[in-house]
Amino acid sequence: MAGIVIDRIAKSFGAVSALKEVSLEIADGEFVALLGPSGCGKTTLLRIMAGLETRSSGRVLIGGRDVSDLKPYERGLAMVFQNYAVFPHMTVYDNVGFGLTMQKKPKDVIDRQVKKAAALLHIEPYLERYPAKLSGGQRQRVAVARALAVEPAVLLMDEPLSNLDALLRLEMRAELKSVLREAGTTTVYVTHDQTEAMGLADRIAVMHGGKIVQIAPPTEVYSRPASMFVGGFVGSPPMNFIPVEARAGSVALGGQTLAAPRASGALTLGFRGEDVTLAPPGEAMPFTVRVAEPMGSHLLLTGRIGDAVVRVVAPPASIVKAGETVGLRLDPDRIVFMDAATGAATDLAA
């Protein structure tokens, strides 16, 4: 068991800077997801932690030990790869026991650990098989079991579910969470799928352009995004943003007066699609519906407020038709204000 400290890690490929002095502290036993679009540097950061990629500057500490210049095998960690990377010429048993065999553990210890990891991931029936005879989901279980069998201080996962189909992914996600909770392993999980990050992580580090733009628990990342980018990237549908003008410390919106973080000037107001209530058009912010999609659990409305495209989640029984104009009333506790110029959140309390 060990915490991780990432101290001003930077990485550039030639003239391209992939990571710009990223710092991050992960507590012992914590599950942190690195979330971001492709090319944001999340996989590079993970590979630098694992020692599979060189860094340009900075340090990585695992359990207080500076591992920056150590080879991967000296770092005492385990990893689950995107394409599973299960060794095709070994049986499932040998795959799961590979790390322990390399550590020259006695045979009975290996046997016990392999059986335990296999039981945890329900792959006992396949222990004598070769990976070629397994499905993608089963191979992924083998890869996770191989990582857990060594009882690593730190577990790194690089988009481990992205090669599975949607239903299997949902199943594996829940299972992964319960298995890892039980093992209590410090875990860093790279993903571009925000539902995976939301569902699994204790904290989410949202990355963009080689930087961590926000690190916070999932609910906070969701409801209090640090920037327009985070709000737009996390959540489905993404956060809505409309331009507003502050006057005398407040913003007036079709019948509603909201306290603004600034006395005056241009701001961007952000709100989640489910944080509104429908009201008669005259009494609240007018919202012109262009498309109404009944999703079963809710009604998804897409339309415009002024020039801004807005998506709103309404109760499934609401009767709203395309072309109609309805009023939207915002929940004042669940809105965020962003600086119109920089896109960064401005604190209401300040």
Place this chain on the structure above:
Amino acid sequence: MTGPRRFLFVTGVITLCAWILVPIYLIALGSFGGRPAVFKWPKDWLPWNASLDAMLLFLRIEGVWNAAINSVIAAGLTMIFSILLGAPAGYALARFDFRGANAFRLLVLLTRAFPLAILALPLTVIFIKLGLYDTPFGVSLVHTALALPFAALVTASLFVGIPRELEEAAWVFGCTRWQAFTKVVLPLALPGVAAAAIFAFVISWNEVFAASVLTVRERTLTAYLLTVLSESPLHYRFAGGFILIVPSVLFIFAVRKYLFAMWGVSSK
């Protein structure tokens, strides 16, 4: 398979087999049938009067055994050298981005662009100076030069086909670079490496020119037969040819498992 496709498949297989087997069979007939079988036309397609006479006589020709041993030594050394030198080169080509990788790829093939006939005289002089002249070891050096480009390029494509992630997984789970190579990459590449090795062996076994120029007494089998058999009756030549073919065929037959076996798909 449906009717027409099956027909095409079967005819294809038969044609390919016949292409290879009919000449070999004719050589065998010639070598086992003695003088009459060589000259008789139309041929008896079954060996009515098969005898080992020609073969045994051939094997009693003075120096054949010595030449055969030389051939095996030269081909064996060629195989070892071209894999020991070629496989690391292939690995480097497959895994590392280095300046001049593409130029190297091309240059390595250029070693085949120099005709041996031009190289033969200077090589002979150098070999005499170094004491390598007239030794199987000397022959194997030249043959290695011939086989190396293929060994490097074939193993490079093998290593490219093995996902880098497998190696990385081995590193993470406690392997040094070398251990990861021996425990993960090599076992997966083994069938292909075996194929490359056999190819090197066969290149050496079949090569005549360099072997003829660089040896006098310690000839390899091909070089020896070339000189001896040009003066011999036709059915001895057939016997010699047959003996030259057999080892290549047997060798490839013995390692066919490695050539065909894909992981999880065993050969029948």
